[in-house]
Amino acid sequence: MVSFKDTKQVAEFYSENTRYTHFHTPSQLIRYYSNYFEYKVMPSLETFKEDEKMQSDFHERHGQQHLLFIFPENEPLPQDLKDYAEASGYTTEKMELYQTEELTLGKRAGEVRIVGDDQTFKDFLTVCRVGEREYGEEFADLKTEMHTADRADDSVIQLVAYDHGQPVGKLEAILHGDLIELDDFYVLETARGKGIGTALQEKVLDYGQSLILIADGNDTPKEMYERQGYRKISERYELLKVKSSS
Template identity: 30%
Template sequence: MEVSFRNINIFAQVERETELYRHYQLDEVKDRYDSNFIEFLSTPTLSELQEAMNYLQHKHGQSGRQFLKAVFPQDEDIPLELHQYLLTNQFEIGCLEMYAIEPEFFTRELSRPDVTIEFVSSKTMEGYLAIHYQDAQQWGEGYAQAKQAMLKRDFEQKRKAQIVALLNGQVIGSVDVIESANTAEIDNLFVLPAYQKQGVGTKLQQFVMKQYVEKTIILVADGDDTPREMYTKQGYTYIGKQLNALKTSLD
């Protein structure tokens, strides 16, 4: 199956759509960068970029959001003129990479027999929330609290599958899965720092592969910190990249 960034779930509503871009917004978590941004459908000119960012700044200023984010078309580089404008205006340029795999090709290497993987239940919900609260605090207490509420609603409304890794009954890692007709998207994969690089993440993924054997498994990772060798070793195929620009303060 052919996949692209179009197959990646955007957890937000479309606030505005033009021929040039879509403006996504999520009032549920106002400070979530990945849910409040402009996605360009084609590479803008400098004046188009400026106009779009002025619009977004006005909208974010009205709602109390203190950041701007723009996402550019898949596999297209940002033209030099736009790149210079963004850097001059305190934007950071980032890159996401997309990977995909058919479950049968994922590594069969045995991993952590002492770790149990299961879907989140009322018994494990507290531990699941606790590790995500710990991780989210790096972006501020307000964001961490809002994310907790969002994860609870995900569970109550079954908006996604939530999976945990347990060691001696304690939650040490988790992953969410967003299912569509033909794909299952791995999202929010997280392992507590003390247990990272010890096979826990691999075992979480192996569980996903068994549960969604008829789907193409997809994921997006930070291109600046992507363990490409690990994904290749596990059997993933590189699909493409997507550049973005983020400004974290409107002061």
């Protein structure tokens, strides 16, 4: 069965124990999903507090401003842990994994090209940066480095969509054997609702029919995914806290 473990992970293993795996990536200290604890078993509140201090001290030593904990798939967070997280300033995220093998697409618009030459890659990065700058220039620069590395990875497909000749959307897809993971999916706000995203997804079908994607369960447009033929196959909770840099 497909699970979150079948999705792309850009994080370096640091250590592990019987309860969690610690991921720490020195080259990407500002990227949350490269530096976190991933639990193997659901912790009690008291155990979580101990782990929280451990990660906090570790990240402080490395000049990091966030805490991130990922919990086991398909297990609800205990209420006392939820209450503590809310009182402590964490954002509680419920991430959902979707899959389809019969994608049903609506209206489509624009022209989609596979990133190949330098110009299409430049256009791809232009669209990427619009969305990524929302998290700061340093993060956007890091993502440019990651996209550049992905360009040389045969398992990664980079697509850019055009509307009247202007780059307005992009998508990265990762090949996992028979599975295709949709990742870094973004359409400029001014181009949304036209069918640009549909055209990007349609192009991915050139590589196979079994598609998966991760969506934020807090604001997932579930009806849209269901109309397109996706079904939710797994979910997991995450706790994120970003410390003030002041």
